[in-house]
Amino acid sequence: MRLCGRVRKAVLAGWVWLVLMPGLPALALDVPSLSGPVVDVAHVLPPATVEQLSQELRAHEAKTSNQVVVLIVPSLEGEPLFDFSHRVATTWKLGRKGTDNGVLLLVALKDRKVRLEVGYGLEGALTDARSAQIIRNEIVPRFRTGEFAAGITVGVRAVLSTIEGTYHVPERPTVSPSDSDRLGQVLLAVIVGVVIGLLFSRAHRVLGPVVGGGLSFVAAPWLVPALIAGGLSLLLVSLLGGWGLSVGPRRGRRTSGFDETWFSTQRGGWGSGDLSGSFGGGGDFGGGGASGDW
Amino acid sequence: MSMIVARMVLVSLLLTGMLTSSGCGYNDLQGLDEDTKAAWSEVINQYQRRADLIPNLVNTVKGYAAHERETLESVVQARARATNVQITPEFLKDEAAFKKFQEAQQGLSGALGRLLALAEQYPNLKADQGFRDLQSQLEGTENRITVARKRYIEKVAEFNKMVRYFPTNLTAKFLLHLDEKANFTVADEKAVAKPPEVKF
Numbered sequence: 001m002r003l004c005g006r007v008r009k010a011v012l013a014g015w016v017w018l019v020l021m022p023g024l025p026a027l028a029l030d031v032p033s034l035s036g037p038v039v040d041v042a043h044v045l046p047p048a049t050v051e052q053l054s055q056e057l058r059a060h061e062a063k064t065s066n067q068v069v070v071l072i073v074p075s076l077e078g079e080p081l082f083d084f085s086h087r088v089a090t091t092w093k094l095g096r097k098g099t100d101n102g103v104l105l106l107v108a109l110k111d112r113k114v115r116l117e118v119g120y121g122l123e124g125a126l127t128d129a130r131s132a133q134i135i136r137n138e139i140v141p142r143f144r145t146g147e148f149a150a151g152i153t154v155g156v157r158a159v160l161s162t163i164e165g166t167y168h169v170p171e172r173p174t175v176s177p178s179d180s181d182r183l184g185q186v187l188l189a190v191i192v193g194v195v196i197g198l199l200f201s202r203a204h205r206v207l208g209p210v211v212g213g214g215l216s217f218v219a220a221p222w223l224v225p226a227l228i229a230g231g232l233s234l235l236l237v238s239l240l241g242g243w244g245l246s247v248g249p250r251r252g253r254r255t256s257g258f259d260e261t262w263f264s265t266q267r268g269g270w271g272s273g274d275l276s277g278s279f280g281g282g283g284d285f286g287g288g289g290a291s292g293d294w
Numbered sequence: 295m296s297m298i299v300a301r302m303v304l305v306s307l308l309l310t311g312m313l314t315s316s317g318c319g320y321n322d323l324q325g326l327d328e329d330t331k332a333a334w335s336e337v338i339n340q341y342q343r344r345a346d347l348i349p350n351l352v353n354t355v356k357g358y359a360a361h362e363r364e365t366l367e368s369v370v371q372a373r374a375r376a377t378n379v380q381i382t383p384e385f386l387k388d389e390a391a392f393k394k395f396q397e398a399q400q401g402l403s404g405a406l407g408r409l410l411a412l413a414e415q416y417p418n419l420k421a422d423q424g425f426r427d428l429q430s431q432l433e434g435t436e437n438r439i440t441v442a443r444k445r446y447i448e449k450v451a452e453f454n455k456m457v458r459y460f461p462t463n464l465t466a467k468f469l470l471h472l473d474e475k476a477n478f479t480v481a482d483e484k485a486v487a488k489p490p491e492v493k494f
Binding site for chain 1: 298299302305306309426427429430431433435437439440441442
């Protein structure tokens with residue numbers, strides 16, 4: 001009998017898995033991971049070149065906050081150049097969010113195609129025409145003679161000097177809207193939860209904190225801020241209700257009920273917003289740039 | 295006592311409703327309506343950008359292939375037809391007008407494609423730096439059109455879903471009088487997916 005149950009469970013699990021399987025997306029070509037400013041999946045650049053270029057690109061980013069990344073893939077695997085380039089650029093989210101100052105230099109070796117994908121923010125400096133000129137005059141001639149390292153180095157430098165001086169890092173780092181919005185929402189949730197909870201505390205000692213906490217939990221953004229808001233409200237209502245504070249006529253009972261220590265341990269950050277990976281800054285791409293082949 | 299509790303329950307329910315639910319999609323619908331309008335403006339923007347590139351292109355080609363009157367004329371006419379379509383705020387609700395707009399733009403894409411194919415036969419034209427820059431600008435604009443259309447399609451799908459799902463369809467129909475918006479059809483996608491060839 002026991003075995004029967006286990007077998008049934010296994011079959012059920014198998015069915016569930018089978019049903020979920022088709023939901024997995026089938027991508028033409030995986031977007032490589034953004035390991036640094038130069039992602040050489042095809043291993044065509046000598047390590048010294050990769051190191052040198054990475055340094056230059058990182059320095060440029062530190063100075064201007066523009067994110068310029070080089071990606072070399074062996075083949076596009078049948079996907080159109082622009083589709084892949086745009087997909088990679090928007091997945092990596094190069095450039096700062098809102099400023100959209102990212103550039104992707106993509107080289108597909110087997111297809112013999114090269115593309116500069118330019119973010120919204122840099123389209124003014126690195127226009128379509130200028131991108132095409134860089135590819136046509138600097139990169140492609142060198143690629144035709146097989147000088148990939150030289151072509152990419154010269155191309156990157158041309159890109160950097162074209163956009164140099166266009167964007168300046170602001171003096172003070174600004175708080176991103178998502179963080180401050182979250183904070184406001186959590187505070188509001190806690191305030192409302194505490195007020196309502198205290199209202200309920202008049203009627204019922206235990207119901208008050210529970211209702212207050214639950215209300216804050218529901219009203220705050222999911223999940224971590226909600227938990228924090230709910231916990232905080234629960235605590236505040238218990239404490240305040242216990243100390244005799246309440247909304248409306250007094251009840252007369254005066255017991256504290258909770259330690260000071262518990263209150264002091266309820267500390268902790270809000271949990272920062274959902275920023276993308278360690279490198280990409282959230283920038284967006286509109287399709288600007290240019291392509292070429294050799 | 296129970297009256298007080300009942301009142302408090304009512305108050306807290308109201309507050310919860312205001313804070314958490316989006317009021318059966320009222321705000322979401324309004325937000326998505328604005329988003330689709332913005333996405334559509336972007337599409338129009340990019341189509342206009344393409345139309346603006348054409349006079350320059352026609353003049354450059356004329357410099358090398360003036361006798362190819364028919365092809366040049368057809369591009370100029372197609373452009374006029376495409377820019378003549380009136381875009382009013384009611385545009386997105388009017389399926390017929392939307393379709394006409396798409397057809398006009400497709401006509402322009404076709405004429406452009408023929409012009410660029412023609413340019414292949416003139417090596418001097420192909421080598422002209424000005425012409426090559428124009429080609430790259432056209433390619434960039436076509437890519438931008440692709441991205442703008444894709445984003446518009448996604449936004450409209452979101453909006454239309456909300457208009458049709460229950461219970462937000464009630465809010466849409468009776469409170470806001472919002473209806474489904476026109477969207478690019480698959481057939482058009484296939485046609486537009488082949489931009490004018492820019493090969494050497």
